[in-house]
Amino acid sequence: MGDAAAEEAGPGGNGTSATRPRGAQPVRKRPAPARRRRGRALPITVAAIALLAVATGSGGVFAALTADDAEPAAAGDEPPPSAPPGDPVNVVSGGQVAPLRRVVPPDVLAVGGRSITAARIRKVAKLGKVRDVVAVDGGAVQLQGRQVNAFAVDPSSFRSWTPPGTAKRTDLWEALAADHFVVSPAAAEQLRLNRGMRYPVVGRTMPNLTMGGSGAFGLPGIDMLVSRTSGGRMGLVPNIALLVNAPGVSPAKVVQAVTKALGPGANVVNLHERRFQTPGESGRPGGYLDLYKQAARTCPGLSWTVLAAIGQVESDHGRNAGPSSAGALGPMQFMPATWRTYGVDGDHDGKADIMNPYDAVPAAAKYLCASGGGRGGQQLYRAVWQYNHADWYVQKVLNLAKAYQARFD
8 A cells, every 4th residue: 555645545525514605596596497508519618616515505515507419529539438448347237326336536527618528537547646537528408497407327337426325325326337327415405306207308308207216325425326328318418527535645646647637627626624614414424534533533542543543554545445355345345253243223224234334434433442452552552453464554544544644633
């Protein structure tokens, strides 16, 4: 992983603040219906970061218009990949999705003034320390008389970019794969949407789509997801936005690098800023950072930074969830025999799932606490050693914990 300073990753970036960005408009103020024009593509427009909240008051990043015709990429550009080279995505049949293998916390959201070309996507993917990039289609549609910002995504690849509780919801991603739509919990409540019901969604066309469920997306101002097939029919702008993951780098520096790579017209935001953070479902942590903090509170004296350091070393915050060569599984890499003793049903869904971060992270806190991790000093050293019997491992974890402490506290 490298030294602590170089590998200091930002785990999650989806906090629990419901603060609306300055200038946002609440859902009760209905925007005027978008005028549908014919004959030319209308790209997403961005006046400023956090320009307005669209439809649900979740804190918007951009206001979008759908396109009457898909805007082509620049001449000579082949269609851009949905993932950077070397990061294969399983291909599955319609209505099915690939199993969740990892969670990728987005650090930066970039919205183009028009479709982002394949060449610029590759340029972002090749930036130093950038590990993952995903391109999405997007635009504003009308749903229940309100304007809603929507992303059109590939369910199998995009689920990894959402908060852990949403990423593991296979029902949501199967619904998307079946050309249903899913929305944020706020949109479901305020627009009075019911799962299984069909609703007209107004873009370039007006298909009747089935509401497939709701879940937290962790993206400011984005309250609806549709499949790329549905998005194409409605005229959403192709490759209008990028999500970027760059662990070990200050998100502010990533914003600068991505802005330079995309050139004029792009709006790039740091998703770690409090004003862009959104709450998880039912008050649950929206990402790994808050999950580590919540789990640490179950063991008085244990710092959340120790859990974050272990999560980074073991699985890079869920990106490499196993099985390991020794048979360890999940984001905190428990051996199945150990899990039978220390497994926790952290999300109260009736089962302790070794692959579920909402269960695995509090289980790690329980294991460390049972070994004296809350007492600090040599007791903490021994507790981490119990997690992995190697002095180099303990030293690496404790050094990373200090780096997290310096960065976040």
